Amino acid sequence: MSQIDYINEALRSFLRCVQQEGRIAVPTLCLYPSNSTVTVYVTGGEREVVVSDGGGAMHEIAAHGLPATNQAGRILSTHCRSNGLKHDGKRIYSDAIPLAAISSAIALVANASSLAAHDALSKIRVRQRRDLREALKSVLEKRYSKDQIKHEVPIMGESAKQYKFDTVIELGGDRRLIVDTVVPEASSINARIVSHIDVSKRDDPTVMQRIVYDQGEEWSGANLKLLQMAATLVPFEMVGPNLDRLRVS
Template sequence: MVSDEGEALGEVLAAGIEVDGADRLVRHIVQEQGLLIQGGVIRTPGMPIESTPLGVLLVANTARDVAHWLYDHKKVKRGRDFREMLADYLQTTFSKQVAQTEIVGMSTKPHKFANVVSFANGRKLILDPVAKEASSINARVVANLDVKARHDPSLIQRIIYDDTESWSASDLNLLQVGADVVPFSEARNVIRRLADKELAA
C-alpha cells in the first residue's frame, strides 16, 4: 500500500483553506484513479510489491489534483492567520534567504516546507507552521520526522503553532515528535537567537 500520509490535505490546511468533510468533497477525484481516501489520507488498495513505483506516481499525481481542486473550490479562512504573519516576518527579516523548499527525507520522499531560511555557512533553518487540524498535524509530523531521520547536522527544524488557540497536551506532544515546537508568540525571539547563532558561526 502507498499513501500520501495526509500531505495533500495538510498542505491545503496550512495555506489557510477552510475544509470541512474533505473525504466527501474530493472522493470523486480519488475514486476516478482507483484510489481510496480516509481521514484525509489518499492511498492505494492492496497491491503487489512490483506495482509500488506506479502506486507512488499515481498517489502523488492524485494528491496534487486534490490540492488544486480544494484551492480552486474552497475559501481561505477569514481573520488572523499566523502563518501569513510568520511568512511576512521572515520575508522582511531574511528577504531572499527564505523560500519554500522541498527537502528529501530518509525515505527518499521529498517534503514541502513553506519557510526555509538558508545561511551562508550552508545550514538551513526549517520553520514549519502547523494548523490546529488533525490532517495538518499528522502531515507536518510525518514530514519533519522523515527529514529528522536523516540526522543531517546542516538542518535545523522547528514547528510553529498558533498559541492563541487551545491546543491539547497530546497534540503538542505529537508535534514534538517531529521537531522542537515553538509557540507563535515566542517565534520572533527564537528565530532571532537561532539566526544570530548561525551568522556568528
C-alpha cells in the same frame, strides 16, 4: 366564550405535541437566544419516560458561530447539575421518570437548555483564526532577505521521500532552517509530524527544523507532545526571539 377560554384555546393550539421519528416533540414557552422556541423530546413507555432537549442548546450555540468547545460542555454541565439533569456532550436529558412527573421534567429540561444557550453566548468568544502563514511571513521578512526566504521547498527525508515545506531559510553556507506552520486539525498535525520526523531521521547537522503554532487555538496536550517529537515547537509569539537566538549562535 370568556377571555380565559380564548387563552386556553390559544395555548392548546401552540403547545401541541407531535410524533417525530420515534419520539414525541413538545414545544415549550422557553426561548433560545435566537427567540426560537425550545422544543423538548419525550421517549419511553407507558410508565417511565426520558425528556431531552434533542441537542437544541448545542445546536443554538453552533448556529451563532460558536465552537463546540470544552467550555460549552462545562456550561451544559453547570446547568444540568443545578437542575438534576445530565448531558452527553450534545443533549441535555433527564433520568427515566414516572409519567406523572413529566410536566416538571419538561419545564426543567427546557429551562436548562435555554439558560445554557444564553450562558454560552455570553461567555464564549468567537475567535477569528489568525492567518499564521501570513503572520509568520511578516516576522521572517524583518529578519531575512528575500533571497534567503524560499517557499514550498522540497527536502528529502530518510525514507527518500520528498516533502514540501512552508518556508526554508538559507542561513549561509550549507545551513538551512525549515519553518512550518501547523493548525489544530488532524490533517495538518499528521502532515507535519510525518514530514519532520522523516527529515530529522537523516541526522543532517545543516538542517534545522521549527514548527510554529498559535497558542490561542484550542490544542490538546497530546498533539503538542507529538509535534514536539517531530521538531522544535515554537509558539508564534516566540518566533522572533527564537530566530534571533539562532542568528546569534
